[in-house]
Amino acid sequence: MPLTDTAIKNTKPGDKPIKLFDGGGLFLLITPAGQRYWRLKYRVLGKEKLLAIGVYPDVGLKDARGKRDAARKLLANGVDPGEARKAQKIAKVERAANSFEAVAREWFARQAPGWASTHASKIIQRLEKDIFPWLGGRPIAEIAAPELLAVLRRIEGRGALDTAHRAHQNCGQIFRYAVATGRAERDPSGDLRGALQPSKHENFASITDPVRVGELLRAIDAFRGTFVVKCALLLAPLLFVRPGELRSAEWAGFDLDRAEWRYFVTKTKTDHVVPLASQAVAILRELHALTGGGRYVFPGRDPKKPMSEAAVNAALRRMGYDTKTEITGHGFRAMARTILHEELEIKPEVIEHQLAHKVADSLGTAYNRTKFIDARIKMMQAWADYLDQLKAGARIIPGKFGQVA
Template structure:
């Protein structure tokens, strides 16, 4: 019978000097197959057995990953199967096939298949649906067969999100899980969508409120604070650019250079939230910021890339703007990146007296004409160009200490 020392030093013995494969026998059909290779010697456990008059071999693993004691245990398990009339090799193949079938039916495999077929921009590293699943569901349920997942399993994942204080995200994650389950139903992997069983299990999600500064005097103080920001140049440019264009934070940080048209003074891109093509007229102040930033980030994909990816193939983090505002003394209960939209919406209407439909178009809201038809992206484009330049000039005036216009009052 073999010893662990004999197994360990097998490639140093007399048989190894011949440079050919050889066997070291143990007991009851178990042996160590020692084989030479380009990277050195390899050692594999094999079990020789007979069933139905036919001699067969069963692989039991590689030494030293599988120790001598473990190989003997596996040999005894195989011998018990033989005693019951079971062929160990065929049983091993069946178990492997079963595991593969379970893996193909796992929640993560099905979810990623659903994403590839049903979700726009799924391959984008920053796709929101994919990130929610990868962060909140896959670590706990990803490898589990979808047929074995119970409502309580999903709820446990949602409770973890809830404990972080993000009820909106918990509801959104549940919706995504429901879409994955319905896809699994349509492809014959599961009988029904179990997510409706969780209706009412989560607290009601209140309408999300983004803190914003809308008083002109406070806006002036904020703009001066932004100019004094001591962080990275990219973050500083994003902070200066945000109030000038007042787009959604996600649209700002994922803005791509290929969509910026400096000569036309326009930024054109697709708004996934409202499924519309959008045009942002760029003021001379916005153009200046982009021209200063272009030598630094213009070689990459994103206008405002992540500082952790010098090549520019990953966009700025969703927390960068809010974190920068916090460093300036503006916590999320006072001002947020999304708050620049409310700032512009309020002041353009109530102070500068701009037509509301111009503003709504610029906010990429679903604006319709008197006949119920959606305006196209070029509607009032000339007027919006003028509005955006007026807005940028107004902000410069506030920052410089110009006389603040009072809010207009209605009779």
Template sequence: MPLADTAIRSAKPGAKPIKMADGGGLYLLLNPNGSRWWRFDYRFDGKRKTLSMGTYPDTGLKDAREKRDTARKLLAAGVDPGQQRKAAKSAGEERAANSFEVIAREWHAKQSATWVELHASRIMLRMENDIFPWLGSRPIADIAAKEFLATVNRIVDRGAVESAHRVLQNCGQVMRYAIATGRAERNPVADLKGALPPVKQTHLAAITDPHAIGGLLRAMDAYQGSLVTKCALKLAPLLFVRPGELRQAEWAEFDLDTAQWNIPAEKMKMREPHLVPLAPQAVEILRELQALTGRGRYVFPSARSPQRPMSNNAVLSALRRMGYGTGEMSGHGFRAMARTVLDEVLHFRPDYIEHQLAHAVKDPNGRAYNRTAHLAERRNMMAAWADYLDTLKVGGNVLPMTRKAS
């Protein structure tokens, strides 16, 4: 007789397992501990086999019969239902292992070795906030271009068009990695060229007029904030490194006797070590600050904890307190200031300037310059730059800005 739910519920376990048959090979195994397991016995290639169909009551009588009927149909078609289940499970695990999130994290782990920490964390944060919730669990080979577009358009809708472009670019990089590692055959992100609204080009605010630079330097000298922040302000135009490189400077990286700052590769955007020659004016500022912070790790420690560098916005906030608005000057603006004036006023060779800015510069044979390339010339350039800034600060002779003939 077929089983009934009332018979299953009222059945009492015994000292040994009890088989409660339903028919067609399906039965409920009532164990001494009270657990109830559905089993399906069948023969395939002359061998007796058993397939688990779940537990009661999670799998009810009706569901168990449906699973049995599905298995019998497979048998009728010459398919072993046990092997079919293993294959389906394996395929599911493979699809999970090949999900977009798994591969994206794998790609990120490999690439982050060549990135600065802040850049790496920003990329992963974008993925975790804007991509993984919608596409993370999808098998990477199944994601279509329209799905990528719908996902990044959520970023566009909140007004972050530039971020949308960057996230889509990262998705394309993940897809190319998936192709290279055999988990996908094509990159659907490539089909979305021109699909997002264009990014409005904005330039980081920078003061490049010599008269205005003189006023900025005088305002720095009159700054009433902490000595640490004041020294960072005064060194920013002299060194023109990136704001993150300046604020994370450590005393161990400086040799004030030889007047140079060796920035390790892991702190640089291009992941290459960088050497900054120090003009006498920069050395003087650093020696003054050394008396205050020289016993600690950081040249510019946080006011809250000497174990951390000053905040990202310390120099920027100081500029705002001095009256320089967002459209006038930014932390990155000191790099544009130096680049423009060194070229158009002091007429130094562009490759000297670009190398000192830690940009990718190639020699005539196409090889990347190392950190000591043109060091003597760059020392002279940094000294001349510091002297020129002193001239501007006291309101001395201001050379006109002229573009050199090519």
């Protein structure tokens, strides 16, 4: 006789398990402890098997019959429903392991050790905030271009055009990693070229007029913040390295007797040498008395960590400069590049090597940390002398290495 809900509810647990049969191999197993489990008994190649259907009353009588009928259809087609379920579970686990977020985090873990910590932090935060909530759980192989575009346009819609383009770039890197590791067939991000609004790339704010540079240098001299930050401000125009390289500078890389600073440029994956003018050495020797016992030249509040990446820009704002339109920490590089070439008439290739840029030569794009080193040593001292003259308010006549009138 087919089961009824009334019969199920009226059947009390006994000393031994009780089976209430419904037909077609379906039965309800009632344990002495009162649990009620749906089971389906079937045969494959003459061997009897059991398939778990669910727990009553979460799975009601009607739903249990539906699952029984579905399983019997598989049997009619020569498929073992138990093996089919195992395959589904395996596929589900594989889908989770091959989700966009899982692949992205694997890609990030492999790439991050070669990046600057700030760069790595920005990438993972971008993914966690703008990509994972919508694509993270999706199997990466199933994500198509329109789905990715919808997520990127959500970023674009809030006006963050540069972030949208950077997210597009990161997603492309992740998809290509998935292709290389056999988790996807192709990279759909390539189909989105031209689909986003163009990003407005603006140069870092900088001061390149010699008179205004002199005003800035005098303002730095008058800065009343911490000694560590003031030294960073004094050295920023003298060394014109990237802000992240300056703030994370370590004493181990400095040889003040030889007047040089050596470090690894994470952005270009190259070793770099910065010749130190006598003015820079003097500032560093004075600072060494305060921070030389630690790792970092410019330690932060926690001496085990470098100064905040916002410290220099915050100091410039305290001095009254707008870091969006006048000068930013990165702007000292543009200042040096422009004035060294236009006012001091230094050869561009010498300046570019000192900026740790890759310079195209007869052998292709390359960078050599010691190329033009003699010219660079001379240039760095001339640059420091030139800045001293600007700070003093002298009128400078354009010419090689600067000539004071």
